[in-house]
Amino acid sequence: MKVLANDSMKPHQLKQHLRDKHAEHMDKSKPYFEAKERELKRAKLDSTGCFQIQAQAITEASYALSYHIARDKKPHTIGETLVKPCLLECTKIIIGDTASRKIADLSLSDSTVKSRIDDISADIKKQIIEKIKSSPMFAIQLDDSTDVARISQLMVFARYVHRETIEEEFLFCSPLTETTTAADVMNLVPTSSAKNIWTGAN
Secondary structure: OOOOHHHHOOOOHHHHHHHOOOHHHHHOOOOHHHHHHHHHHHHEEEOOOOOOOOOOHHHHHHHHHHHHHOOOOOOOOOHHHHHHHHHHHHHHOOOOOOHHHHHOOOOOOOHHHHHHHHHHHHHHHHHHHHHHOOOOOEEEEEEEOOOOOOEEEEEEEEEEEEEEEEEEEEEEEEOOOOOHHHHHHHHHHHHHOOOOHHHHHH
């Protein structure tokens, strides 16, 4: 890899460098080089000068696996006790030790999975609230039921218009700790975790 001096950043010198050192890319379009730029921004140089994928890829994989754990309602510990060991063994067998060592950096501890799921949940809620607030109209549906501990749980669903399509999403669930009157419900909804809907919606 060659590092260019500041004086070499002039357009005509860059073009000369491209023609002399990378002639195979002379006919490439602008989008090709823009894509290459994005790839390089996701990479970093190690001590040997070789490009390595940033820790961002490891973090992204951790979020992806945590999402599947939450979606399938599995215990958070399964990431570290089952998923990661399986990934390590399969990667070592199919690809080799080098790839397996990269998988070893993947964090799937109980606390990490919980943190990832919390982040994903907050992001999903934020997206739904933004859709509702941008909708020309929306409606909410309330339902209460009693759980195994005999505590009334209020569930709130929202229906709204997004890209000319009616969508329905679950908003939140909150306990009604005392009584379950209409007044209790109407007092709880505006102070819920999605309270910024009621103050910012059209």
